[in-house]
Amino acid sequence: xxxxxxxxxxxxxxxxxxxxxxxxxxxxxxxxxxxxxxxxxxxxxxxxxxxxxxxxxxxxxxxxxxxxxxxxxxxxxxxxxxxxxxxxxxxxxxxxxxxxxxxxxxxxxxxxxxxxxxxxxxxxxxxxxxxxxxxxxxxxxxxxxxxxxxxxxxxxxxxxxxxxxxxxxxxxxxxxxxx
Numbered sequence: 001x002x003x004x005x006x007x008x009x010x011x012x013x014x015x016x017x018x019x020x021x022x023x024x025x026x027x028x029x030x031x032x033x034x035x036x037x038x039x040x041x042x043x044x045x046x047x048x049x050x051x052x053x054x055x056x057x058x059x060x061x062x063x064x065x066x067x068x069x070x071x072x073x074x075x076x077x078x079x080x081x082x083x084x085x086x087x088x089x090x091x092x093x094x095x096x097x098x099x100x101x102x103x104x105x106x107x108x109x110x111x112x113x114x115x116x117x118x119x120x121x122x123x124x125x126x127x128x129x130x131x132x133x134x135x136x137x138x139x140x141x142x143x144x145x146x147x148x149x150x151x152x153x154x155x156x157x158x159x160x161x162x163x164x165x166x167x168x169x170x171x172x173x174x175x176x177x178x179x
Contacts, residue, residue: 007019033165035102036102036165037165039101040101040102040104040158040161040162040165041162043101043102043158044155044159047151047158048155050151051148051151051155054144055148057144058141058145058148061137061140061141061144064137065134065137065138065140065141068133068134068137068138069138071130071134072130072131072133074130075130076128076130079131089115091113091115092111092112092114092142093112093113094109094110094146095109095110096109097109099154101158106154106158107150107153107154107157108150109146109147109149109150110146110150111142111143111146
C-alpha cells in the first residue's frame with residue numbers, strides 16, 4: 001500500500017471513533033448507490049422489453065388500421081371531406097406526468113378522451129360498421145403510439161443516469177476493495 005492512500009491522524013480514541021463513523025458513512029453511501037443502480041437497471045430492462053413488445057405490436061395494429069381504412073373507403077366512399085368539415089376540437093388528448101424511480105423523475109405520457117364523438121353519424125347511410133371498425137383500430141394505434149412515445153422519451157435519460165450511477169458505484173467499490 002502506498003503512503004498517499006493513508007489518512008494521517010493522531011492515534012487516539014476520538015480519532016478512532018471519527019474514522020469508524022466515516023467508514024460507516026462510506027459503507028451506507030455505497031449501499032445506497034448500489035440500490036439505486038439496481039433499481040435503475042431493473043426499470044431500464046423493463047422499459048427496453050416493453051419498447052420491443054410495443055414496436056412489434058405496432059406493426060400489426062397499423063397494418064389492421066390501414067386495411068380497415070381501405071375497407072371503409074370501399075364501402076362508404078370518400079368520407080374525408082365530411083371528417084375534415086366536422087373537425088373543431090381534438091377528441092383524444094395527451095397528458096404528461098412524471099414517474100419517480102429511485103429519485104430520478106421520468107416523463108410519462110397518457111392519453112385521455114375529452115368530449116363526445118362528433119362522427120357518430122358518419123357512415124349512417126352505408127359503411128357504418130366499417131367506419132366503427134376504422135375508429136377502433138386507429139384509436140388503438142394512437143394509444144400504442146402514446147405508450148411508445150412515453151417509453152422512448154424516458155429511455156435516453158434513464159440510460160445516462162444508469163451509466164452515471166453504475167460508474168459511481170463501481171468507483172466506490174474499487175476504493176473500498178483497495179483500501
